[in-house]
Amino acid sequence: MSLVSIDDLRVSFAGTQVVRGISLTIEPGECVAIVGESGSGKSVTARSLLGLAGPGSRVEASRFLLGGENALAFGERQWRRVRGRFAGLVLQDALVSLDPLRTVRAEIAESLRRPGPSAALAPAGSTRQRVLDLLTAVGVPEPETRLGHYPHQLSGGLRQRVLIASAIAADPPLIIADEPTTALDVTVQAQILRLLAERKAAGTALLLISHDLAVVASVADRILVMKDGLVVEQGSTARVLGEPTHPYTRRLLAAVPSAASRGHRLSDGTRVTAERPRSDEVVLSASGLSFSYGTRTVAQDIGFVLHRAETLGVVGESGSGKTTLARLALGLLKPTSGTVTLLGSPWSGVTEKSRRPLRPRIQVISQNPLDSFDPRYTVARLVSDHRRLPEERIEELLEYVGLDLSFAARRPRDLSGGQRQRVAIARALGYRPDVLICDEPVSALDVSVQAQVLDLLADLQAELGMAMVFISHDLGVVHHVSDRVLVMKDGRVVESGEADDIFFDPGHPYTRELLAAVPGPVVGVAAIGE
Amino acid sequence: MAGVLAPTPWAPRLGARIVTAQLFLLLLALAAAVPSLLTPVDPLQADPLTALAPPSSEHWFGTDHLGRDVLARVVHGARFSLGISLAATGLALTAGLLLGLAAGLAPRWLDELMTRAFDVLSTLPEILFALLVIAIIGPGTANVVVAIAIAQLPNYARVVRAQTFVVRRSGYVEQAVTHGHRPWVITTRHVLPNVLGPLPVLATIGLGTAIVAAAGLSFLGMGPQPPAAEWGAMLSEARNYLRVAWWEAFFPGLAVTATVISLTVVGRRLQRRFEGRPSERGVG
Incomplete structure (x- = not known):
């Protein structure tokens, strides 16, 4: 006897069906x-198996057997027993x-x-x-x-x-x-x-x-692959x-x-044709960077260089100091020791006033763009960002990220996660930055939206030639986007080098541990590629 | 054939209380703006022959010890009471906003100093503190406004400071820093507007307290001087005739009470609306 046997399950909220007739059986x-x-x-769907589809929901099915009992007849008391x-x-x-x-x-x-x-x-x-x-x-x-x-x-x-x-x-x-x-x-x-x-x-x-x-x-x-109920x-x-x-x-x-x-567009699988201009010009560099909160050291002796139009991936688990690295690079934290240099000028250890003219050159997009938007602002105002940009420029920036002027008057709160990230990218692009720091930019997004945003960043990088620091806990994402990679653990860089070297031939035991922990290979990646 | 779990959705109920309160405040605003619309009688017109006449069809609220129409005086008094408390609240709000913002943005030692000062100020009851200020700067309508404003200022300053702290550490302020905006731009475009949120509600409730304070100070003879028709001053004059003519004190007292209750009801309602709390039983 099946544990669960459900036919034609429909769940609706206020007249809108969110589950539109699915069948599910689970054997012991x-x-x-x-x-x-x-x-x-x-x-x-999962919650309706426990009678917890949610307030205001309406659950219907032509058959709904849990352990052989007809759950359609269940009252609250029976559900509690389930x-x-x-x-x-x-x-x-x-x-x-x-x-x-x-x-x-x-x-x-x-x-x-x-x-x-x-x-x-x-x-x-x-x-x-x-x-x-x-x-x-x-x-x-x-x-x-x-x-x-x-x-x-x-x-x-x-x-x-x-x-x-x-x-x-x-x-x-x-x-x-x-x-x-x-x-x-x-x-x-x-x-x-x-x-x-x-x-x-x-x-x-x-x-x-x-x-x-x-x-x-x-x-x-x-x-079971579900889409739209x-x-x-x-x-x-x-x-x-x-x-x-x-x-x-x-x-x-x-x-x-x-x-x-790598080298493919994620959303349609086609090969990226545009060659990214790589150069040896260093746009951002750091050496011997350390940072402590009181006695707790969250970053120790970090060093890296970032060339124009290059992507530097930073991987590590939570608490490894990835975000501290981003904030140090952005000049939002003052390093306890070490120096950061942006476009040949000293970036750490100088006054905020002398940093200000250079600030537009290095921009950031973060995991939760909504936090970085003033809640009262419309999309147009956010992108314009107190600079009275002409409407054509706003339109141009929105077009860069695949949005149009119809979004200008909307508020970020009413947009989807992917659209919000696009607005954040458009705003950053408005400053024509040389460096874009991406701190977990796709972690909160669905895989297909993630694919679109990653493709977008790759296109923009090829077109505008900006350098990126790409921070993520997702090794697959980092391998996909990065030219070179830093692996971080407990505030230190344990390994760095070319992306393929690091991922295919890891030198440090921690990197090997990370790679081994990535759940099983998903076959069929190239299903529609080439 | 369907399992339906549907708790009753919370629906806002337009209570009779809130409607009454709003109507009363509307009436009050009208009385303050064009008192002659509500009563044709001159509030200062004395008629010794009809002194201390009880409420009648001719004088709805009776007459006072000088034979002046109490209804006319109560209606005209609205201008003083509302005027003083609006001016005081406005002053307290502006000063509180600036000081709170300054404290929230100041270096730590200065913030500490200002915050402790606000704390000390708010340990004294408002009316007592206002009296203290009057004792220094002297009585008079304008001085009453200043005294009440100073007494109420810490309330606003503290809220603004706390809010400034939150906004200052927000992602969008940090983002503005990375865009290279000057501190002045960040303060005026991002911090200030986002700090204003809770103030309208606070000011509505503060207005009620200011009215009580204004009436209290006038009662003690610190505010508008006789023969001006001010509610507190009317109460003060009327207390000598309380045994023979209750109406002379009752109606101005009623006006103060009703105004404060109405403002509180409306203020609480706004508070719940903007802070998103579901309706509690027995309040508002």
Whole structure:
């Protein structure tokens, strides 16, 4: 008997259908993955399995069997029995999913005390032991000391483990994981994926929701690709990734930046023809850069040179000092020691007043462009940026980034993530910078939007000849865009060199560890290339 | 065949209270602008023969100890009360905004100094502090305005300083720095406009307090001098006749109370609207 068997599932909010008739079966012990971009309806589908589609939602289906029972007839009481006992839910952001005022022990113990037969089975005295067992099962080191810790004392990876522990506490036959590794570093992501694979090996069925095909590839038996509330393609993992039949799946696969995609445009797979003018002129250089907050050193002895029209990639996990590097390069932080030179002029250790005339030469785009926009400003005003640019120039800048004048009067709040990043790029271009610092510019974007933005940056670089410092935690992205790469760890540069050398022949053990942690190779990248 | 989970959506309810308050404030504004529209009688016209007459069809609010029409005096008094408190609030708002902005942008030691000064100022009750100021600069309508403004200034300054801190550290101010804009441009184009947000709400509520303070100071004889028809001054004169003519004190008192309550109701409403809090029961 299937654990889950659903036919023609439809979910609508205020008359708008976001899930438009999908069928889903999950067998015991099977791992099914739903892949799609934001707004595809993948999360709503997963949540409706727990009766949690959301306020104001209307869920319909011609068949909706959970463990053989007809869930269409369920009331709130029955749904509560489904949650935790039949299916455990693991959410993306463990920091907001865990109660900040409760210890790890209290959090997991609550899942053990769910109403129903399992509560009767667990006598109060054994709760502590059960919690310890669960923490050990999910690979939390030193579970004894972790019992009394609060969520803020745990790292992202540990929080995710605690969340998984509470999801499996009542030993449900199904775990639903909604983007379980999205907020995590690549090495931690690898650990969590291994953990999920272990649960699967132990006989638990998994429903994995992700926007990342690579993540899914390593664990899932079957993949459903969703777009606009419909399943456009489904099949075994090897088949969907190896021989995708639907154009959307192919586009998704081609849009994943990686070593193989270098020199290709991500959005349509064509080869980049324009040759980038490379020169030996140094536009930005740093040597011996260190920075400390009080006694905590976040950057130590960093040095690099950036040539005109070149892209320098910076990779590292959270806390490795990538953003500190960006802020030092931008002259927003004063280095504790070391120097930065921009276009031959001293950039660090000079007064803000003498820096000001050079500031337009080095611009930045960040992960969350909305933060960098004055909330009262329209797109036109943001791009013009107090310089009274004529309308033609604003139009020209918007056209550079693939927008038109109809966006001029809109506010960034009403734009999509990709459009916001385009506005940020247009604003930076307005200064005709020699250097563009990109601090995780595509991390918050869907893979197809990411592809468009990366293509856009590549085109603009070829056309305008600016140099870029490209900071990202995503090794595939960095390999795709960079000429040379810095690998950072704990505030230091552990390795640097030509991108291909670093990625194909890493010298430092940490680089090797990072590369090994990248989830399985996604085949079929060149599906529509050449 | 569908599982529907739909909590009742929160819908704003146009309460009778808020409508009444707004209507009253409208009436008050009218009284302050063109008092003759509401009453044809001269508020200073004394008629000893009809002194201390109780409310009647001829004199709706009765007459005072000099035979002046109380309704006319209350209506004309609106101009003083509203005028003084509007001027005081405006002054306090402007000065508070500038000082708060300065503190928020100043180097740390100066900010510390200013903040402690605001703290000290706000430990004293507003009315007491205003009295202190009057004691130094002397009584009179203009001085009452200044005294109330100084007493209320820390409220605005503190909010503006806190807000300035937030905006100063925001991504868009940092972005403006990377564009090479001068500090003056950043302050006037980004910091100042984004700091203004909470002030209208604060000023509406502050207006109510200013009215009480104005009436209080006038009651003590520090404000507009007799025979001017000011609510506080009227109350002061009327307290000698409280036993024989309750109406002489009752109506100006009612005017003060109703004004303050109306302003508070409207202010709270604005606060909830702009701070996005759902309606609480029993308030507004």
